Structure formats: C-alpha cells, structure tokens
Amino acid sequence: MFLDASGSSPMTNRTLEAFHSGLADGWADPSRLHTESRRARQLVDASREALAEALGSRPEHTFLSQSPHLAIERVLAGVFTARRGRDRIVASAVERDATLHAAHHLTGGRVTTVPVDRLGHVDLDALSHELGVPDVALAAVQHANHEIGTVQRLDAVMEAASAAKVPLVVDATASIGHGPAPEHWDAMVANPADWGGPAGLGVVAMRPRTRWLPAWPEGDDWAPGGLLVPAVLAAAVALQERLEQRDATQGRLRGLVDRVRATAATWPGVDVVGDPDERLPHVVTFSCLYVDGEALLSRLDREGIAVGSGSACTTSTLEPSRVLAAVGALSHGNVRLGLHPGVTDADVSRLLALMPRVLADLRAEAGAPEL
Amino acid sequence: MTADDAAVGDGAHVTVDATGLLCPLPIIELAKAARGREPGTELTVLCTDLAARIDVPAWARMTGNEFVGESETDGEGVALTVRLR
Incomplete structure (x- = not known):
C-alpha cells in the first residue's frame, strides 16, 4: 500500500x-x-x-x-x-x-x-x-x-x-x-x-x-x-x-485528504500541518509528539504501508526539515502522505484505523508521558 | 519534585538537562519534568540537538503552554525555556 x-x-x-x-x-x-x-x-x-x-x-x-x-x-x-x-x-x-x-x-x-x-x-x-x-x-x-x-x-x-x-x-x-x-x-x-x-x-x-x-x-x-x-x-x-482523469480523481483524493486531516486532528498530540483549503489535492503532513519519525516509518512499513517523512533528525547528519521549521511544526514524528489515483478509500481507512495504536506503542516504548 | 533524573530544581524554576539527547528525547524529558507542576512554573531545557529549537516552541503550542525564549549556554548547546499554564 x-x-x-x-x-x-x-x-x-x-x-x-x-x-x-x-x-x-x-x-x-x-x-x-x-x-x-x-x-x-x-x-x-x-x-x-x-x-x-x-x-x-x-x-x-x-x-x-x-x-x-x-x-x-x-x-x-x-x-x-x-x-x-x-x-x-x-x-x-x-x-x-x-x-x-x-x-x-x-x-x-x-x-x-x-x-x-x-x-x-x-x-x-x-x-x-x-x-x-x-x-x-x-x-x-x-x-x-x-x-x-x-x-x-x-x-x-x-x-x-x-x-x-x-x-x-x-x-x-x-x-x-x-x-x-x-x-x-x-x-x-x-x-x-x-x-x-x-x-x-x-x-x-x-x-x-x-x-x-x-x-x-x-x-x-x-x-x-x-x-x-x-x-x-x-x-x-x-x-x-x-x-x-482530473475531474474524477482530484475530487476523490481531496476528499480522502480532508478525511485524513479531520481524523488525525482528533488524535492526542498530533498536529495537522499546512493550509486545509488552499492546498494540493493529494498531499498531507501530520506531526506526532514524542515519536521518532524513523521508528514510525519503519513500523508502518512492517505493516505494509509506505508513507513519507519530513524529518530524519535521529540520523544526526541530516538537519530537521526547513519547511516544517518555517511553519512552526515539530521536527520529528512526521508522516507525509502523497495519494496517487490508485489509492482507495479502504487503503486510507486502514491507515487511519492503525495509527492510534502505532502512536501509543511508540510513545510507550520511548517512555513518553500520557497525553 | 518528580523522580526524573534529568530535572533539577524545585518551585518556580526547573532545569532539564537533555544534553547529548537526540530528538524527540529532549521534549520527552521536558514533558516528564513538566508533569504535575504548578501553572507558572518555568522549565529550561539544555539541548545540544538543535532540532529542539523547533520542537520546544512547537511542544509548548501543542500542549497549551508558553514558549518564553532561548538563550546561549556555556557549552555548545542552547537553553530553551517554557512557562506552564
């Protein structure tokens, strides 16, 4: 996926x-x-x-x-x-x-x-x-x-x-x-x-x-x-x-991103980044407190889900994302989604259902306090 | 006073030594040290991972606290201060 x-x-x-x-x-x-x-x-x-x-x-x-x-x-x-x-x-x-x-x-x-x-x-x-x-x-x-x-x-x-x-x-x-x-x-x-x-x-x-x-x-x-x-x-x-395919696809992807934005905003310690309206139809980033971005990506990869990240700051040679810094977002724990026309509603539902548990697990492993 | 090793001081001002820790650990230490403290308490995090300059203000915004500012330290890092609300 x-x-x-x-x-x-x-x-x-x-x-x-x-x-x-x-x-x-x-x-x-x-x-x-x-x-x-x-x-x-x-x-x-x-x-x-x-x-x-x-x-x-x-x-x-x-x-x-x-x-x-x-x-x-x-x-x-x-x-x-x-x-x-x-x-x-x-x-x-x-x-x-x-x-x-x-x-x-x-x-x-x-x-x-x-x-x-x-x-x-x-x-x-x-x-x-x-x-x-x-x-x-x-x-x-x-x-x-x-x-x-x-x-x-x-x-x-x-x-x-x-x-x-x-x-x-x-x-x-x-x-x-x-x-x-x-x-x-x-x-x-x-x-x-x-x-x-x-x-x-x-x-x-x-x-x-x-x-x-x-x-x-x-x-x-x-x-x-x-x-x-x-x-x-x-x-x-x-x-x-x-x-x-623009008319059919972009409206659908825009709707999926709206759903991701609305759902992710309800998770504790998660910040949805960027303009909710004046935006690309298919891209969304959210950042998660107390979570290492690489650990998050690896965990999702093991679940068969490929997502992007704005940061790689645990590999200390890489600087935190300048873009995320410029908008005041967290430098770590970022998930960037880019939806292509083949992505289905079910794909997005699966990610959204999985994320709260993944975040809870990773925060517990890192010894982070309750949110 | 919490049991966290990284947090030193009591009352109105607490220092959290996150020197040498990479993100997101500095703000995890900050959050642990902030737990159970009175509103108005100031916490200063000492960091060498400069990503904390982005993360500490973002943490304050996301948790409803106030970012006070940053200052130089004696060493290589930076000192970032928040005030609890």
Whole structure:
C-alpha cells in the first residue's frame, strides 16, 4: 500500500506501454540525420508539444533536462546570468533544497529567504519589501509545497515581482499534474515523476519575454549527453492521462485528504500541518509528539504501508526539515502522505484505523508521558 | 519534585538537562519534568540537538503552554525555556 506518491508515483499501464513503445521506436540518437534518428526526434518533439500545452507554455520555450534538480539549477542559473549587475536572489523560506542550494551557489550566499505564516503562505509584505531593493536578480517562489501541500497565492506574488520588474521563477514540481497549471510565472519547473511519469526528467517552461542566457558550456542544450527518449514520451502520456482523469480523481483524493486531516486532528498530540483549503489535492503532513519519525516509518512499513517523512533528525547528519521549521511544526514524528489515483478509500481507512495504536506503542516504548 | 533524573530544581524554576539527547528525547524529558507542576512554573531545557529549537516552541503550542525564549549556554548547546499554564 503505497501512500508516498510525492515526487514519485506508480506508473499506469498506459504510461508503461508508452515507455516500451518509446524503447522500440525511439532508441536512436535524436540529433542525427537519418530516418531512425528522425523517428526518435519526432517522439521527443511531439511529447514536448504535449507537455508545453499542459504547462501553458510554447514548445520552443519548453526545455527538457535530466532531472527536476538539474532543471531547477539551470533555470535559476539561466535567468540569473541574464540579469547582469544584480546579484541577490529572494526566495521563500519553504523552497526546495535544490532551489536554495543553487541560489547560494550562484550568488555566493546572497540569498534572502522570506518567511511564511503558520499555514505556509509566503509573507507578501516582506516579499514586496525585499524585491524593492534594486540588487535583486530574481525571485524564486514555489507553486505548492512538496511537504505540507500549501499552494502559494502566485497572483499576488507575481504582482509584487512585476511591480519590482524582477523575474519570477516558480517551482511547480509538486503541483503539475494535480490541478490546473499556475498562470503566474516568468519561468517554471515541473517534475514528470511526480505525476506518474518516469524519474530522470525535468521540464522547464519560459515565457517568450523571459530573458535567460546559457550559463553552461553546452549552449542551448538543456540536456547535455542527451535525453532518454522513452522517458520523455512516457512523461507526456502520463500527464495526458492525469489531465483526462482530473475531474474524477482530484475530487476523490481531496476528499480522502480532508478525511485524513479531520481524523488525525482528533488524535492526542498530533498536529495537522499546512493550509486545509488552499492546498494540493493529494498531499498531507501530520506531526506526532514524542515519536521518532524513523521508528514510525519503519513500523508502518512492517505493516505494509509506505508513507513519507519530513524529518530524519535521529540520523544526526541530516538537519530537521526547513519547511516544517518555517511553519512552526515539530521536527520529528512526521508522516507525509502523497495519494496517487490508485489509492482507495479502504487503503486510507486502514491507515487511519492503525495509527492510534502505532502512536501509543511508540510513545510507550520511548517512555513518553500520557497525553 | 518528580523522580526524573534529568530535572533539577524545585518551585518556580526547573532545569532539564537533555544534553547529548537526540530528538524527540529532549521534549520527552521536558514533558516528564513538566508533569504535575504548578501553572507558572518555568522549565529550561539544555539541548545540544538543535532540532529542539523547533520542537520546544512547537511542544509548548501543542500542549497549551508558553514558549518564553532561548538563550546561549556555556557549552555548545542552547537553553530553551517554557512557562506552564
């Protein structure tokens, strides 16, 4: 029972078939001139077109790279480099590590993070204030958070960025495929594995007006060394399938998450994190007092239930989740659920029935007091 | 005064030494030391696991108590104070 579909999701039969046909028909190097190569190139081009349409972008401004991580690095580097003379990046405090690490690397540490409120929404006044300083090269604000599911108010974020004439780079790696694509961005990144496509691919969409420069040796090539053609095809097919089923699936998953949120809130010492309304349909995190996250995940894994965690702080080399810290949640005992379209009501019921006993057991083992 | 080894002091201010403990143990020690104390009692947890800087305020919020603040310690860690309600 897989309830950790955040960043990776099981592939449907249709997606697997697309991957297989991509292997059969798209094995050749798409950059050469012969017939076999042309066929591979046509698969990539058709897939790019479908992806661009779903993202609200144009194919010629839609770029593919070998991972969402690399896509984030490149889009930040590309936009940053075109903003000569401006050397600071403003980002929300709940951006992915990939975003913040790339921003620090590009700017030599001149990164300003803007705080979020208890629900995870970026502080718009603070953002406007930071963007008003003329040394800002770009703003990086995600569409939705991969850990707590909160969806940012990008219309207002874009307004602040436009007023300051600062390009807005939107990390949509947690949201594309789970609802309407965001409309407010100058550059955007998507992750096919998150919508049930294969891992090992990242998608960047730029507005035609957005200026960027290749800050890497390969020039206009966003995927040095080449793409895995069947992965590109499968990514496009998977997104198509998600969009076709959107109305039926997302309402159902949203309802399941509502049920998880309502039930978990009744368990003693459990805090349900993120915005209850302005959120991804399929993601929810709750944190549990006096429980070690790894012990919790292992216990659920033994019960045959795969969930995610926002923290791994008993492995002392890893820092507690920055996202959970930013919204004032516990650093430990977190359970993150990511529901994919194959998850049933019965799956969720089983988890909800099991959790109170699991929490009681783990708290007793840790010698925690009664709640 | 409880029987917990980690808690020292009585009356209005108690110190909980959670030095060397990894989360969630510091707040388990804090919760044990807080049990049965009068409202208004202040407890200070000494921690070296910096995740406690996140967890102690969150603990206070979730248990209806008040987070007072943090201060440096002589050693490497941090001292986090809560007031019981």
